[in-house]
Amino acid sequence: MTEFSELGLAAPLLKALTAAGYTTPTPIQTQAIPHLLKGHDLLGIAQTGTGKTAAFALPILHRLMGNPRPYERKTTRCLVLAPTRELAAQIAESFRTYGRQTSVRVALIFGGVPKGRQITSLANGVDVIVATPGRLLDLFGEGHVRLDRTEVLVLDEADHMLDLGFVIPIKRIARELPAVRQSLFFSATMPKEIAGLADQLLKDPVRVSVTPVATTAERIDQSVVFVNQSEKRAVLTRMLRAPDMGRTLVFARTKHGADRIVQHLAAAGLSANAIHGNKSQGQRERALADFKKGAVPVLVATDIAARGIDVDGVTHVINFDLPDVPEAYVHRIGRTARAGAAGRAISLCDDGERAQLRGIEKLIRARLPIAA
């Protein structure tokens, strides 16, 4: 098995990894890091949970440390684009964690909050900007950031960018970047539009693919419970009362549905928070923090809000509603069984959701066993 020390990373990075408790690299890290250290472009097919953030953050930090450059006002050396503020925040946190022995300056840029502090954070120049595309373009348009000194571009969760309508903003941003740069592109799935975007942005990329969607995370114990829609809340309440339930992520199809589940659980004496697009940034952050701390062990989320949620130790994912898009099932259950841990995923399926269930089973090429 490959060790981190064999990958060619600088000593301060190895120290930070030891401090973070990482002992062995994940497959995407083993496969991607050596190529990235050589400066190649990369097309990575990988979903959240595979260790992809470290797979790009470590070689980027290595590069930044190895070729110091004086800071220039409003510029960055590396630009990471992510679809949601939650994911952007987690990526920025990862850069800070892995870069703790270095003096890396990271700016986090996303919408929905005032611009003032973000503008200040960019003023003297940074090493890394982690941004959602919309707010970055706003700040660019207003002259608060320059992109012409960017050496490395990372596009994370490109397929989600497509879902959220970010392809045009991304192309717009890419036009402002130097043609000579290193570009990294990550996506869990490769629909045509995304393959086309990758073609435009990457030059002769190395391709790395881990846990392809069709094979799902094999460590996850998956099952289905057939139940009438009207009885789902009672069944969920019973499940959450079981003694072995740890940190549980419940997926609902709609924001309203998520709120109703939380209310129902509260009435049954179970504490839960909801996270979805109608919640303020503060509410979302608090809900996520409560969940991470274990203060509130149940988080009810919609698909979009849950994207990029990176919480270790999620023991159960419960699909209160089956997703309309089969790929979303794989994203959902990928929130458990992180970094080698085991996890369970239980789907509550009403008769009216049989077609979605068939779609999921086709995609993962397996029948979901009926829960005991």
Ligand code: AMP
């Ligand atoms: P990611 O796919 O980047 O969202 O990472 C998923 C989770 O795995 C994160 O919580 C990381 O902290 C963790 N992780 C990443 N690489 C390793 C590693 N080599 N060993 C242990 N945990 C890791």
